[in-house]
Amino acid sequence: MKINEELFDYFKQVGTIKHYQKNEIIYMQDDCADELCLVLKGRVRVYHIKKNGDEINYDVLDKGRIFGESSLYENAYRPTTVSAINDVEIITCHLQDLYPYLSSSLDLTISLLKMLNDNCNHLTQLLKWAQTYNRYEKVAAFLYDLSKDNNKEKNLLFGRIPYTHQEIADSLAISRVTVTKVLNQFKEEGLIDIQYGHIQVLERQKLYNHYLAKLD
Template sequence: MDKVKYLSRINLFHDLDIKELQQMESITPITVTKKGTLITSPSRSQERLYLIKKGKVRMYTISNSGKELTIDVLNSGNIFGEISLFSPGFHHMYAIAIEDSVICSIEKNQFEQIIMEKPDIALKLITILSSRLKEMEKMMEQIAYGSVRSKLLFLLNRLSDKFGEPLKENGDESEWIQIGVMVTHQELASMMGSIRETVTELLNDLISEVMVNRTSTRVFFTIHRTRLKKASEDSIYSREIQPLLYNLSLIRLNNALDNPILKFAYYR
């Protein structure tokens, strides 16, 4: 797929005409990124917006105890780097390729110029910012209040929502969903700030409870949609804390809107 066609499929740029997309093409260099490559980190300059053309990228932060905590797993057509780009003081996110990936990027000042000319892009970006911040609050919720089991249930649900492919049973969709991304027990443990042995033990429990199927330590997991979601809902702490976390998301979004470029486009 040529880059102009690819750019047109990114939600942010749906409304750009062919000439504008061609201009975008000239300012978005492509990088082929090998699996395991660290793309962004707090110690690196956060002055670019990244667009995933192909592959998958894991977004994570590191806790005070040194554990990696996954915020999101993104595939082709998604963007990242927007929070650090427009939220002052928010620079503790890492991005790593979890498979060989092809990534475009655009410098902050060039992207801000596009926003000034196309305010609709700013509105879409604000929507993405809001969604990403809510995802972060969900992860904070699990870190602060969830058991290791609830973290695993949460992660498997997240992966199935993003990469799930319903399996067929007698020609019809079944309740079983195949997660279309291959992960080891160690990778799952890293995603949730745990250890491999604990993840293996919990997965065996979920298999005995007929919520998860797998045939080896490195496969496409299959999960039972209804059973897994119910178990996840049952394991979440008191709902009384959720409004507080939601309010925190709004505060962070408002901080992002303090960026003069986004504010200009939003109120234009």
């Protein structure tokens, strides 16, 4: 779910535009959650840092996506860390400053509610993958999901997924060695091609039929 550009003006009127460079931290988990953020340009990574320093990716967000929704709750703290993947421009604003516009714009209110619903569904999906899928099903579901639609902002085009083995491992909370073994198996089956810095999904429907159809 993305915020329609026609609604950006509401955020611009009450918020502050900020810029971040590649790999710069936007906020850390456990920070006080006092601002909502809208991506205007670039991509950000949402992830959790475990006590041992390992990172678990939750999502990659691009233009029109909102993050920091924990600020919708009083006295809340950030459950995740967010950093810039490339040069990023965002708007940060306090929810109370948006209240007058929420009461006057049904589109803005519906967009925020849909965003919360989509985020909940995404986290539910990640939990399902983690708890019920084996290693082959996890990686297959990840590739199948990301290759669903073309997305120029995320550089997801024609089944090309710009993730390294390590990034897939971080996203699925499994080891890089496991991911590499699974990807090599998929390649042997002719389902994907492995190239430097990205995976090319060649047979998306077959990937689903072989590994995911039985799970529905």
